[in-house]
Structures are given as structure tokens and as C-alpha cells.
Amino acid sequence: MWKWTRKASALVLGLVVLAAGVSCTSEESLGPSTEQPSALIAGTVDNVATALRNLHLLSCSTQPYATSTRDVGPEGGTITVGTHRLVIPAGALSRRVTIRAEQVPGNVNSVRFSPEGLQFARPAAVTLSYQNCSPLMLLKRVVYVDEKLRILDLLPSLDKVFAKTVTGSIRHFSRYAVAW
Numbered sequence: 001m002w003k004w005t006r007k008a009s010a011l012v013l014g015l016v017v018l019a020a021g022v023s024c025t026s027e028e029s030l031g032p033s034t035e036q037p038s039a040l041i042a043g044t045v046d047n048v049a050t051a052l053r054n055l056h057l058l059s060c061s062t063q064p065y066a067t068s069t070r071d072v073g074p075e076g077g078t079i080t081v082g083t084h085r086l087v088i089p090a091g092a093l094s095r096r097v098t099i100r101a102e103q104v105p106g107n108v109n110s111v112r113f114s115p116e117g118l119q120f121a122r123p124a125a126v127t128l129s130y131q132n133c134s135p136l137m138l139l140k141r142v143v144y145v146d147e148k149l150r151i152l153d154l155l156p157s158l159d160k161v162f163a164k165t166v167t168g169s170i171r172h173f174s175r176y177a178v179a180w
Helices: 002-024 037-051
Strands: 066-072 077-081 085-089 098-103 108-113 119-130 141-145 151-154 157-160 165-172 177-178
Touching: 002 108, 002 119, 037 085, 077 098, 108 119, 119 177, 141 157, 141 165, 151 157, 165 177
Parallel strands: none
Antiparallel strands: 066 098, 077 085, 085 119, 098 108, 108 177, 119 165, 141 151, 141 177, 157 165
């Protein structure tokens, strides 16, 4: 009996190894990829374009117009506008800049920062509230939008569901909104 069990185990093990070997052989495993770098870049661009098409701005009740202005320099600083907040870390700016933040009314929670196009040496963090938005149990993201609220870019974001805020990492000033 013992010899039969060992032979059966050896047979099963042999079949598993054979199956694994067959499943691992394909044209892809025979050598390096023949795909050109430009094709890989095009594929990445297509993936980003698809991701942007699948994003939607979160529907919200209108927030009142609010504005806040503050001088921020190399030491960094925080600006609160309405229910939203911008944190600029130390070292992000090389000189003092007068920053204007606007909470823009509408059916989308969005903020506009100026001077338009201001670049940061270190990323700043914008935290957008979505407490006044429709309950949606999907992760929220911060997106870069134009003035017609077309989504231009998806930002690295952290959704704090219980606080109903989403924080995104930004490198320049423009307009930002909450998407899902």
C-alpha cells in the first residue's frame, strides 16, 4: 500500500511539473520583447486617456462663492477657502507669492488657485471636501480641470471617506475638482 501511494504521489507531482512547464512556454517567454519603446509609450498614453474618459465629476449641492488671499514664501503655509484647504510645504516656493484661492459655486466642488501656472519645487496638497455631495461609495479623486470643467489630468489622491475629503498632490496652480 505504501509503495502505491508513493508512486501515485510521484505521478501527480510529475504531471503538475509538466503542466507548469507547458503553461510557461509561449512566444513571450522565448526571449526579450520585440515591442518598440514607442509602442510601449503609446500604450501608456492610451491607458491614461481611457482612465480620464472613465472619470466623472462628483455631483454636489452648490457651495457659496468664497475667496481667500495670503502671502506664502519659502517657509510654506496653509490657505483655507470655504470648505477646502491648500497646504504648501516649506521649500515649495523660492520667493514670497500672493496666492488667491477661490471656492467656485456650481454643481461640482472645485477650487481655483492663482497666479495661474505657479509651479512648486515640492508638491503642495489640496484637500477638497465633498460633504455636500451625493453619497457615492466609490473612491474620490482630485482632478485638474479647465474652466469648462473638462477633466485634464488625474492626480495622485487620498480619499478619507469618513471625513468626506480627498487630498491630491499638485505641482502647479489652476482649477481642481472632485471626481470619481
